[in-house]
Amino acid sequence: MNSIKIKYFIILTFFIILSCNNEKEVNVIEKDKMAKILIEMHLSEESIDALKFDEDTLSALFSEKEKEIFEKYSVTEKEYRESYSFYFFNPQQLEEIYGELIDSLLLYQQTFKNEKIK
Template sequence: MKHTFWIILLLLAISCTGEDRPPEGVVSQEKMVSFLKEAYLAETKVKNLHLSRDSSALLFRHYELALYEKYGISEEEFTLSYNYYLQNPTQLEDINGAILDSLGVMESLLEKEGRDRPGEGNEEEEETDTGKQKRLPLDPEEMEQDPEGAMPDPEEGEQPAAEEDPEGA
């Protein structure tokens, strides 16, 4: 009986020592927060373009690949990490909380600048040969900055300038 008590105490002490460390190849919480925040912003940008499902998926895939490269992780590492955090709800909750906090700060800053929420209406109109066009960030690194490239408004479509008929026919 005396040995059973010490064995149980030893097992309890072993199970309580140290943190539950992620296995090798799991992306840190900080990197996951940054990656997932940018992925969310990219998804919102693509969604607001009102493209077909196939076109949206292709464009988002472009953003996704750029994010993997930017953060120096592979799809396999991301999947391993995501699955690890799904199995560890406390850590996943910390990640989600940090993402929400970060997006809240971004929203506050954008409101101070007189802009809308991230991913909603952050485009500027630009006068071109073919009329007004919306400027949208096309690169994941531009999503949090002012856009530099112009893209036609998907709702208006690109319409050629109407030529006037000199005879009035």
């Protein structure tokens, strides 16, 4: 009986090791490009949220804008989602991306305020 358990354990361990090594290769979007995509996403979301439409309409508008952004940067939604997931599980790289994102949004905000003052 013990030999069956040991064989079962060895086979199970073998399959676990194989499944861990059988990771799909993800085509990750470069950090700079990902930051630019996220900047445009945030700006689009902010401008769409300012509109006075119902939530379904706003969601549809953002979905269309999202498609335009993906086309502009020649990425698919799947590549974007997989890349975001990759960066999510690599916090140091995600922090670098969001550092660039925050800097750019702050610069945009300052520029926008300066133009309003004029």
